[in-house]
Amino acid sequence: MSLRVQAISKLTSDKPVTVAGSAKITGIFGENVFTLKIAREFLSDEAYKSLTGSIRGGKKIDRTVANQIANGIRAWAESKGVTHYTHWFQPLTGTTAEKHDSFFTIKGDGTAIEEFDGAALIQQEPDASSFPSGGLRATFEARGYTAWDPSSPAFIMEIGNGKTLCIPTIFVSYTGESLDYKAPLLKALEAIGKAAVDVCNYFDKNVAKVTPTLGWEQEYFVIDESLANARPDLVQCGRTVFGASPAKGQQLEDHYFGSIPERTYAFMRDFEAEAYKLGIPLRTRHNEVAPAQFECAPIFEEVNIAVDHNTLLMDVMSRVAKRHRLVVLLHEKPFAGINGSGKHNNWSLATDTGVNLLAPGKTPKTNLMFLTFFVNTIKAVHDYADVLRAAIASAPNDHRLGANEAPPAIISVFVGQYLAKVLSDIETRVGDKFDEQDEAILKLDLHRSIPELMLDNTDRNRTSPFAFTGNKFEFRAVGSSANCANAMTVLNTIMAETLKNFKTEVDGLIDKGDKKEVAIIHVIQKYIVDSKAVLFEGDGYSDDWHKEAEKRGLPNLKTTPVALDAMVTDKAKRLFESNNIYTHVELEARHEIELEKYIKKVQIEARVMGDLALNHILPAAIKYQNQLICNIKGLKDIGIDEPLYRSQVSILRELSEHIQSVHEQVHEMVEARKKANNISDTRNKAIAYCDEVKGKYFDEIRYHVDKLEHLVNDDDWTLPKYRELLFLR
Numbered sequence: 001m002s003l004r005v006q007a008i009s010k011l012t013s014d015k016p017v018t019v020a021g022s023a024k025i026t027g028i029f030g031e032n033v034f035t036l037k038i039a040r041e042f043l044s045d046e047a048y049k050s051l052t053g054s055i056r057g058g059k060k061i062d063r064t065v066a067n068q069i070a071n072g073i074r075a076w077a078e079s080k081g082v083t084h085y086t087h088w089f090q091p092l093t094g095t096t097a098e099k100h101d102s103f104f105t106i107k108g109d110g111t112a113i114e115e116f117d118g119a120a121l122i123q124q125e126p127d128a129s130s131f132p133s134g135g136l137r138a139t140f141e142a143r144g145y146t147a148w149d150p151s152s153p154a155f156i157m158e159i160g161n162g163k164t165l166c167i168p169t170i171f172v173s174y175t176g177e178s179l180d181y182k183a184p185l186l187k188a189l190e191a192i193g194k195a196a197v198d199v200c201n202y203f204d205k206n207v208a209k210v211t212p213t214l215g216w217e218q219e220y221f222v223i224d225e226s227l228a229n230a231r232p233d234l235v236q237c238g239r240t241v242f243g244a245s246p247a248k249g250q251q252l253e254d255h256y257f258g259s260i261p262e263r264t265y266a267f268m269r270d271f272e273a274e275a276y277k278l279g280i281p282l283r284t285r286h287n288e289v290a291p292a293q294f295e296c297a298p299i300f301e302e303v304n305i306a307v308d309h310n311t312l313l314m315d316v317m318s319r320v321a322k323r324h325r326l327v328v329l330l331h332e333k334p335f336a337g338i339n340g341s342g343k344h345n346n347w348s349l350a351t352d353t354g355v356n357l358l359a360p361g362k363t364p365k366t367n368l369m370f371l372t373f374f375v376n377t378i379k380a381v382h383d384y385a386d387v388l389r390a391a392i393a394s395a396p397n398d399h400r401l402g403a404n405e406a407p408p409a410i411i412s413v414f415v416g417q418y419l420a421k422v423l424s425d426i427e428t429r430v431g432d433k434f435d436e437q438d439e440a441i442l443k444l445d446l447h448r449s450i451p452e453l454m455l456d457n458t459d460r461n462r463t464s465p466f467a468f469t470g471n472k473f474e475f476r477a478v479g480s481s482a483n484c485a486n487a488m489t490v491l492n493t494i495m496a497e498t499l500k501n502f503k504t505e506v507d508g509l510i511d512k513g514d515k516k517e518v519a520i521i522h523v524i525q526k527y528i529v530d531s532k533a534v535l536f537e538g539d540g541y542s543d544d545w546h547k548e549a550e551k552r553g554l555p556n557l558k559t560t561p562v563a564l565d566a567m568v569t570d571k572a573k574r575l576f577e578s579n580n581i582y583t584h585v586e587l588e589a590r591h592e593i594e595l596e597k598y599i600k601k602v603q604i605e606a607r608v609m610g611d612l613a614l615n616h617i618l619p620a621a622i623k624y625q626n627q628l629i630c631n632i633k634g635l636k637d638i639g640i641d642e643p644l645y646r647s648q649v650s651i652l653r654e655l656s657e658h659i660q661s662v663h664e665q666v667h668e669m670v671e672a673r674k675k676a677n678n679i680s681d682t683r684n685k686a687i688a689y690c691d692e693v694k695g696k697y698f699d700e701i702r703y704h705v706d707k708l709e710h711l712v713n714d715d716d717w718t719l720p721k722y723r724e725l726l727f728l729r
Contacts (some may be wrong), residue, residue, distance in 0.1 A: 002718045010226050016263040018323045019270045032080070032156040033279040034073055042072035054150040058190070061150060064090060066118025073154055074103060074116035074631035077165040085116060087124045087146035088166040090181045090483060092132040092593050096170075096311055100124050108511075131171075131179060132593040141278040146171050149186065152308050155278050158321065168308055177586050181485035182304070184581050188492040189303060191579040195499035196349055196357070196373075201247050202506070202516060203369040209352040210485055212492050214306035215472075217297040218313065219288055219341035219480050222264050223331035224729060227720045228327040232616075233608050235606055237601075238331035239396070239483070241609045241698070242617070244706040245337040246723035249291065256289045263729050264294065271313075271320040272296075272408045278316070280309040290338040291726040300346070303492070307485045310343070314481075328431065330481040331400035332406075335722060336702075340400035341480035345487055348472040349373060356638060359471035372502070372520060375423070375527050377473060378413050380498040381466055382531035384490070384575065385411035386555045386566035388466075389477075391490040393563040393594065393707040395601035397479035402541065402558075407465035407477050409563070410549045410556045414464035420537060426521070427528045463540030493581050502527070560598050561686035567591045584725045595686045602689045606673055609701055612719070613666045621659050621708045655711050658704045665704070669697040 036055070039048055047068035053059040061069070075301060078083070086098040103114040122148045131144070152168035172179035178184050189212060196210035228234045233241045250256075260268065268285050275282050281299040288295050298309065314330060321328045333340035349357040357373040381388060388411050402408040415423070465477035478487045511521035533552040538545060549556055557563035566572060568591045576582040582590070628648055635645045642649075676688035707719060 004227075004720045004724075007224065007226035007230050007720060008724060008728065009558070011224060014224075014263075014268045017270075019266045019273075023273065026602045026658070028273065029276045030279040030280075030711040032158065032277040034076060034154040035279070038076055039072065042076045044068055044072075047072060051150060057149075061122075061488050063118055063122065066122050070118045070121040071136065072114045073121065073165065077156060077163075078093055078103070078114065080156055080163065082163045082165045084162075085120070085165040085167065087126070087148075087169040089146050089169045089171040090311055090485065091171055091179060092181070092590070093198065094481070094483060094597070097126075097131070098164075098166065098316060099124075119309065120678050124169075126171075126652060131217045132596070133173065133179060133589060142172060144173055149182060149304075151186075151302075151304055153279070155312075158274070158277075162206055177583070177589070181307075181483045181489070183294075184586075185304060185307060185485040185489045185492075185531065187333070187581045188489045188579070191496035191581065192349075192492040192499070195496040195503070198503050199359070199372060199376075199499050200351060200369070201522060202372075204351075204353060204355075207351045207355075211349050211350050211352075211622060212303045212488070213300045213348050213472075214303045214484065214488060215298060215300040215346040216306060216310050216484055217259070217295055217342075217344040217346070218310065219293065219295045219343065220317065221290070221292050221334050221341065222267065222294060222321065222326050222729075223292055223326045223329065223725050225322070225327050227725055227728065228329075230718075230720050231253075231725070232612060233605075234327070234329070234334070236608050238329060239334040239399070239605075240336070240722075240725070241605055242612060242702055242705045242709070243336060243721070243722045243725075244699065244709040246721065246726065248723075249726075250289055250338045253289060255287050255291045255293070258287045260287060260294075263326070267321060267324040267326055268296070270323065274316050274320055275309075275313055276314060278309075280313055288339065288341075292729075293339060293341065298366070300348070300350060303347075303488050307483070307488060310484050315375075332394075332396040332479040332481060335726065337724075340406055340428065342400065342406060342476060343478045343480045343482060345475040345478050345484055345491075346472045347488070347491060348467070356471050358468075358473065362570065368520065371422075371426075371524055374419075374468070375524050375531075376498045376502055377495060378415070378534065379531040380491075380494040380501075381411065381413050382534035383498065384494040384571075385534060386557065386563075386569075387490055387494065387572055387575065388475075389555065389557050389563050390566040392475075392477045392479060392482065393557075393560040394479055394482065395560060395598045396481060397477075398558070398560050400479065401477065407463055408540045408546070408556075409477075409558045410546065410554055411465050411477070411534070411552065412540065412549070413473075413534050414467040414537060415535060415682050416468060419468065420535065423528050423532070423535075426525055427532075464536070465540070468674050480575070493576060493579050496579055497575055539724055559690050561690050563681060564591055564594050564598075564686075565683075567594070579598075592682055595682045598686050599682070599689050600639075602694050603673065605698070606669060606689075606693055610666050610670060613662050613701065613705060616718050617705050617708060618659060618662060620712050620718060621662075622657060623716050625655055625659065627713070628655065651711065657706070658711070661704045662701060663707070665697055665701045669693060669701065672696065 036052060036212060039051055043051065047065050048370050050061050050065040051069055051512040054061050080358050084100040084102045086100045088098050091097050105113060107113060126144060126146060129370065146169040149168045149170055154165060154167050157164050157166050170183040170186065172183060173179055192212055193210050197207055202208060204573070213701050231240060233239065272282050272285070281301065282296055284297045286295055287293070298306070301309065317328045330341070332342070338505070357369065360367055360370040389409060400406045466478060467474045475487055475491065478484065505523045506519045509522060510516060514522065524647050533554065536545065546556065568587055573584050573587060576587060577584060628651060632645055632652065672692045676685055676693055679685040679688055709721065
């Protein structure tokens, strides 16, 4: 009996795992997090003041005080049954990493004690030799450092009956280069914080801090574990490399916002409870468009915390799913022919005075401040569209971009008809006619032009990769399996650079005698003109838009190896180095790492395709081929006229043609892989895997395999089919 048949049989006897009754969320929220409220209970006044100063003001914690903080954290953790701790970090593998150490130690006199000192809290030295470094270090150079990030609170991870104290950290090489996602993100947040405060002070001198905020939307698929385990491609690639479309897919759109299946509902409640304990403020859950696809989203948080929480949640979801005999698929395109999964990054800027800088106000002054940040964002996206595209480039996201609901690879900005008119009015109505005497009129005009209820006056455009949605921008092109930090590092960096340039230009006009408001609106007008090519309100899927985008000079970088080139241009190097995010060497290293990651993912998929074709597909097809041959021969032997078994002959001929094509193309694909593997230059190797392996053979082999799935006797087909993966729970 095949794994497919066993899995389907098992489904009939499986029952949803019982989940404890829902607790009041406020009763469990953050119970496994070392919050400032908890810190107040376990720390001395000196230690508490030092910790809060670091979190709120970015001040460094004195190492002598660190001992007190470490003892307080250990006391809290031990009170909850924790025996081990780890520095929890986010290396460039795309997953999280941790090495557990116990509090247990033995003193010189042989006394066994529990200990956690400031040195262990602040810094550790994990073996870094096997993490991606992009040539920054040789394999024999194993030293790397993890360093505590006090702005992200420590938490306790519960796995089964074990509990581990997790200290969020950055990860750097022995020589100081960033080897993770968090370190550059923290630098980018610092850069935009300073640049945004400088611009805010034009409008409000009381603004001392600006914090980027993020609300991510995590899309994912949930399928039965036994069915998933019967698909080697799902096990090793996270997606199906073969699979004929079922009669029913998502065309009825009846799954979207529909009733959540009981088994999935139990899983959702379970992982949400785990998330709440870890302080992850999940707010929504619902069915997405594709069958077996779902989504969850939290309340907005500061970007650094939001990134940590999303990364942590992906781990929690995958782990909790096992308790329910389910598998969570975070791949951007696990199934062909239906929607893929994204991770929409909803981004905004908030001041310490309580103002959302991307929400229009009710006064001319606040409207002008909104316009300043709104237009600067558009300008940043226009000027660095290629760098933004590189930030979301990956092998799995290439399958998704431009397919079904996902936006295309062309980076454009959607603002809605009302704000598009406002920008047009500023460009044409004010223009060169504006002078100091018209300042009061201008303010009133701006106030009348911008609707107060922006949430009601901007529609959504699902085909736009970067859309304004009322009081925030939604970066829709980020992939579901991605670490948000990459996109957020780039977005906040390009915004910091644009705001710095904006201030320089405004100050220059003020120095020449313009009043502040006059100077601001003149630069805003200039930015509108300079960046309007990136504004697009229409259908991003249409061929007309692709032609129009080309006329406008917008980059259309459809594949990852080409898109990644934007990371190492002179423009990108100036951008990141001037804002102290990446050095030239770090950029080159990350470019190399992403190319290698792409090569390996495509290489694995090619190997899996070959394995499935030769060991699953062709044996089943040949078995059915033999059955047809025996049938035809038998009919012929007993004297049945040929016209009466013409259908069998036709099926046999079609079957044989597909068998031959699969075998030939798999062989050719293997040879193409061998040629690609002999290329020493990483970029050229990635291009070869993209064009000569994936581009030439993946879709062609899949076409013939999927045709065989329709032809071969269902009982002989060993791989679970789409109708089973998507609809059986």
